[in-house]
Each structure stands twice: as structure tokens, then as C-alpha cells.
Amino acid sequence: MTSILAISKHELLSLRREKLPLVLLVVFVVMVSVSGLIGWLTNTTVSNVWNKSTQAGLTNASNPFENVSPLYYSRNTVIYLVLIGALMAIVLGVTSTMRDRKARTLDLVLSRPLSVVEYLLGKTIGVAIWLMAVLATVGCISWASVAIIIGKPLGVQDTTRLAGFYGIALVFLMAFVFLGMISGIYASRETTALLIPISVWSITAFVLPQIGTSANPVSLLNPVPSVAFPGGAFDALNTLFRPLSVTEQFKGASGWLLSNPEVTGYFIASISIVFIATALGLLTLLLTRRDRIRGALND
């Protein structure tokens, strides 16, 4: 247990010194901070458009944003987690396992009474603590932004939902951390180690949802999961491929937690798939052989 904690502490120290995760963290925090502002600005514009249209007698429809939850202002955070968050998690994972391979310090570390499982668990805990701190900060910023926009503190129910959203975000990001860590262990070059998980991410975020729903890549940069195109083989393909797209499942789970009225579907199924993906990632990581983890780099 002591050795796991020592590895975790070292991981946290190293992460604090790494540049790439820190730069991505800054981009992520800035984007989440402005997402509330963008949400408010857009909602206000839509309400003004509706007002003008009603006054001109062009429509009898009700305001589409009437009675939406205050958490609706945070809906864009979902997409920043899928874009920036997942990439940040991949970089964290890759740098975590690559660092010791690059510095050739693994032989020394593993010469101590420490198993590979303990070593990898220590690294996982370190990264998880770092991500928890990031998401807790971002969550507080989100809470404060929404409170400023609506002019009062968020209620207990909305606060719980927001906390739940950042909780599931942690599980979702850990899946990409594990992907990055595995790539960092198996790849022979640093560039390859980064590119393979990024390619997997792009398959998950763009290719798989497109096959089932026919949605184009740019339209998938949306906090709402894409809907299956009716007819033909699309329904069957969507049933087959949708569960594999962790990003779409995360959007589904987040939409429910953030009370987004546009999101429909089975929340339990979505959240379960996110958990299963993360658990599989952890299991694969912990099954790494001792000789594999000590593999030299070709760079």
C-alpha cells in the first residue's frame, strides 16, 4: 500500500511539472468557463428572436427555451469534455507510462519490492486524483457561472445533478486515460503512442456514430447524441455500433443529468456502457506483463 501511495505521489508531482497536460488544462478550464456565457448569450438571442417573431405575428409557437432547467446553460461543457477533456486524458495517460520508459527509470523502480499491478495502480490513482481536482474546479466554475446567469444559487437538486455529471465525466475521462496508458506501454515511439489513442478517439467520436445515424462529423460536435436515421440497415447498424461509441453514450448520460430536454434514451444503459468501457480499460492495463512495461523506445 505504501509503495502504491509513493507512486501516486510521484505521478502527481510529475503531472504538475508536465507542460502538455497543463496547457490542455488551461484550454479546458477557459472553454468550460466561457461555455456558460455562450449558452446564456445564445439562449437570450433565441428568446429575443422569438419575441420579435411573436410581436410581428409570425408565430404562435411557445418560446422553445421557456421553462428549461438552469443546467441547460452548461450543456456545451459536455462537448468540451468529449473534445478537449478526452484528448487531455489521452495525453495524461500516454505521458504517465511513457515518462519512465523515456527516462529508462523503470528497471530501477521495478528493482524495488513492487509488482507491476501496484506500479500501474499507483499511476492510475495519481492521474485520477489530478483529474478529480480539475473536474472539481471546473464544476465550481460551472456552478458559479449558472448562478450568476440566473441571479440566484442553484438548488439542491440541480447541484446534485451537476455533481453527478462531473462524476460520470471522471469515469468517462478515465477510460481515455487507460487507453493512453496502454498505448504508452505498447507503442515503440512517442508520436505513435499519442496517435493511436487519438485515432481510436476519432473512430469512437465520429466514425461509429456516423455509420448508424448517418450524421456528418461536424454535426457530431454537438452535446446531444445523434439520432438513428430511420429505415434501411441504419437501425440495425445503430443497434450494433452505438454501444461501442462511448462518446455518444456519455452525451446521453450527461444530457439526462443536465436535464437537457432534447436528450432521450436509456440513461442507465448509457451510464453502464461508460462504466464498462472504463472497467475494461483498467483490466487491460492491469494485465500488462512485466517484460512489456520495460520495453525500450525506438525514438
Place this chain on the structure above:
Amino acid sequence: MTNSMIIAQKELLDLRRNNFLIAVLGFVLIAVVISVVVSATQFGVKLDAYNIYLQALKSSGNTTVPAAPQLYPLQLLRGSVEYLEILGALFAIVMGYGLIAKEKQRATIQLLYSRPIGRSALPAGKIIAIAVAWLVAVATIFLAVTLTVAIVGHASFTAIDYQRLGISAFITWLYLIMWSALALGLASWTTRLSTALIIALVLWLTVVLIIPQMGDTMDPDNQVPGGLFKSLGIAKPDELAVLAQFSGFDTARNGLEVSSITKHYERFTFAFLGIKDQFNQQPLGLAWAGVWNNALSVWFAVFGAIGFALLVTTRKKLLRRTQ
């Protein structure tokens, strides 16, 4: 043969031998082809639904024939263009970065500069290699998607369609060279290779994904599934009249979008391929009149990136002690 051409030849040989890079380009190729297949299948499903509806109308004695869905083959390339703007740009960065990173990591840069080569021979040679490599890759990708549209979409092309495809392939080539040249310049400019990769990845994330996504999010019509104005039952002329009252907001949104070179590339390609309805089946001159400024922006960006790469890829910078 000049030193630049010798370096370019050697780089092309290296790129041909790089299995990983070939696999990555193969992945982009598969993604763009899948996208065309999905779009063509979607059209087939729409056509089948129309035929069933028509049969039902006929059997009920109704003589009204609704308009059949029209296939515009080049519109099936929308997803493919989007893949090229997102994944193409990412892999272009990796290619450009790799050309300098490998020299620094293997310490072959010292060997190269032990030969009497001119100031710009090394960057020029590498940029020529990038241009040739992307020419082959873009030609292969466009040939593959054209064949897929013809086979899966059962489409036939006219002479003007080939011109549209050629122009779109050319701007795609420029766009990808820009990202590779930028990454090459960054890898030469920074003392640490990892810093170059950080800057390039953050630029990619911001320019390719975040800014266009923000612009898209701020579009009032995108706020409601199916479109705000459709959901409110407002016709197009009235929609334009209402939106005219929010010109300030729209100018800010558009300003944000055009700060991304990816959006310029997208607008130009969508106009020439007729993906944007306004330019569909219109003469090439009309598309040019509408998006010449986007072409100019891509043109400036590519020359800016090449200029940056040529300026910073110097003997002094490359022979600095790499950390």
C-alpha cells in the same frame, strides 16, 4: 540535381517506408469512403421510402405525384470533406512534425549540415516532399471517393463535376500542406520537440474543433432540433427579416467562425461541390464570386505557413542542443 531536390527525394523515400504513416493515411481513406457509403445508402433509403409512398398514392387512386428526391452526387462528399478538415489536419501535423523530429532524435541533422548545403535547401526540400506526398494522398482520396460515389451511389458525373472535384482537391492539398508546414516550422523553432507538439495540438484543437463548434453553437437556428425557424413555422423571407434585426450578434458569430482557417476551407469546398444549397448546380463563376475571399485566406495561410517554416528552419536553430 539541387540539394533541395536531393533532400526531397530522400524524404519521399522515408515517407514511403514509414508504415505507420501509411496506416494513418489508410485510416483517413477508409473514414472518407465510409462516409460516402453512408451518405449514398441514406439517399437510397430516402428513394425507397419515396417509391413506397408513390405506390401507396397510386393504389389509393391519387394522381398527384410528389417531387422525387434528387441525387446530387457531389453532395455525398460532405462527410468526407469534414473528415479531411478534422483528421486530415491532425495527420498533416504529425507528418510535418515528424520530418524534423526524426532528424533531431537520430542526430542526423549534424550529419546533414556537415555537407555544403544552402540556407533554405533543407526546409525547401522537406516542404517539396510534403507537397508531393500530399499530392499523391489527396489524389488517391479524391479518386477513391469519386469511384465510391459512382459505384455505391449509382451516380454519373458531368465534365463540370470533374472540374468541381479538381478544384476541391486542389484547395484540400493546400490546406493539408499548410498544417504540415506549420508543424515543421514549430518543430524547428522550439528547443524542445514536445513543446512543438503541444503548440501544434492546441492550435489544431482550437482552430479545427473549438472555434467552428462555438460558431455553430451560437447559430440561433441550431438551437432547436430541425431548426429554430422551422419549429416556429417561419418562412425563409420572414426568417431573413427577423435575423436582420440581430445583425450585431450574427456579425460577431461570423467573425468568430472566420478566425478559423478550417472554416474558410470548408466554405470554399462546400460552395464548389454544391454542398451549400445556394451554390448547388450553379456555374463555377457564381461559386467563385461567393467564396473567393475564402480561397484567398487559405492561400495566405498556406504561404504564411511555408514562409514561417522557411524562416525558422535554419542551421542555427536546428543545431541547438535539443532537450
